Amino acid sequence: DTGVSQNPRHKITKRGQNVTFRCDPISEHNRLYWYRQTLGQGPEFLTYFQNEAQLEKSRLLSDRFSAERPKGSFSTLEIQRTEQGDSAMYLCASSLLGVSEQFFGPGTRLTVL
Amino acid sequence: AQSVTQPDIHITVSEGASLELRCNYSYGATPYLFWYVQSPGQGLQLLLKYFSGDTLVQGIKGFEAEFKRSQSSFNLRKPSVHWSDAAEYFCAGSRDTASKLTFGTGTRLQVTL
Numbered sequence: 001d002t003g004v005s006q007n008p009r010h011k012i013t014k015r016g017q018n019v020t021f022r023c024d025p026i027s028e029h030n031r032l033y034w035y036r037q038t039l040g041q042g043p044e045f046l047t048y049f050q051n052e053a054q055l056e057k058s059r060l061l062s063d064r065f066s067a068e069r070p071k072g073s074f075s076t077l078e079i080q081r082t083e084q085g086d087s088a089m090y091l092c093a094s095s096l097l098g099v100s101e102q103f104f105g106p107g108t109r110l111t112v113l
Numbered sequence: 114a115q116s117v118t119q120p121d122i123h124i125t126v127s128e129g130a131s132l133e134l135r136c137n138y139s140y141g142a143t144p145y146l147f148w149y150v151q152s153p154g155q156g157l158q159l160l161l162k163y164f165s166g167d168t169l170v171q172g173i174k175g176f177e178a179e180f181k182r183s184q185s186s187f188n189l190r191k192p193s194v195h196w197s198d199a200a201e202y203f204c205a206g207s208r209d210t211a212s213k214l215t216f217g218t219g220t221r222l223q224v225t226l
Contacts (some may be wrong), residue, residue, distance in 0.1 A: 004156070033213065042117075042203050042216030043157070056213065091156065094212075099209040100145045100164070104157040 002026060006092050011084055011089045012111045021108045025094030032075050033102060034067055036060065037089040046090075049075060050097070058065035082112045115140050117206050119217035127225050128196050133190040134220050136204030144206040146187045147214065148178055160202075162186060172179045172199070199224045 005024045013019050024063050025032045031050050046065070047057045051072040061067075064082075069075040071074035081090055094101040128134055130197045142205040145168025146166050149157040156184060168180040177188045187218055201221050 025184075031211065035214075041216050042205070043214070045213035045215070048213060050211070054115070058213075093157075095210075098210055100207055100212075101147075101159060101162060102214060103159070106154075106156040 004036060004103055005096050008106040008110050009106060010111075014113050016081055018078065018080045019082060019110065020076055021090055021092075021095075021110075023075045023077070023092030023105060025074070025092070026087050027073075027105055028096070029066075029080065029094035030072075030097040031095045031102075032069055033093040033095070034077055035091040036095065037091055037107070038087075039062055043091055046068075046077075058070070069100060079110075082110075083113050086110060087112045114214050115144070115206065115208065117204050117215050117217040118205055119202075119220050121220045122218070123221045125221065125223040126194050126223060129193050130214065132189075132191045132198070132221070132222070134202050134204075136187045137185050138187060138204075139185065140206060140208065141180065142208075144208060146178075146180065146211070147205045147207075148172065148176070148187075148189045149203045149205060149216075150174075150200050151219075156160045157203065158165050160189070177212065179195060192223075194224055196224045196226060198222060 013095040033048040037043040049069040064080045067077045089107040091107045092105045095102045116139045145199040204217045
């Protein structure tokens with residue numbers, strides 16, 4: 001399968017714990033995006049990378065959130081000191097430079113107890 | 114601010130009937146527009162996209178959408194719905210090929226047999 005993959009698919013954690021999600025984009029895709037989707041809503045943009053550079057961050061991305069793409073390939077999204085309001089589906093997408101079409105992974109569903 | 118609006122939260126149609134899902138956008142210039150479908154437990158799949166040119170665009174699974182600048186709309190249509198089309202449908206827009214997607218809140222389609 002050469003699509004976007006995300007791990008883990010599900011994560012249950014207790015409030016206050018740290019969690020990290022991984023996204024592997026389609027190979028040779030330069031751009032990588034993170035979105036968050038809560039129940040009954042459309043995905044909301046969090047941040048995006050072009051190669052290893054983080055070019056834009058949403059104001060939704062509080063200082064408890066950090067994202068990296070160290071070698072311009074896979075990316076990680078870490079949430080520190082999780083809160084119940086962080087419970088959501090975290091989606092990753094990738095695209096090729098100059099092409100607007102974004103390909104989405106299956107998402108990581110986070111539940112904070 | 115850029116926005117995408119889907120006025121219908123939930124639509125029910127009979128199998129074999131025609132379908133139209135509404136989408137309105139608010140952008141300074143003509144945006145790039147997309148329709149995605151999301152089935153339970155699945156990631157977002159791109160149905161079709163509009164950048165410029167012919168205002169009637171064809172997509173996968175027999176879907177089409179028409180861009181109407183005068184109405185700021187990009188409605189999704191299908192002449193005959195199949196039970197397998199039951200899913201959540203999202204309209205999205207972006208300013209250019211690099212920008213984040215701004216999603217509507219989605220329309221849940223239910224198909225009755």
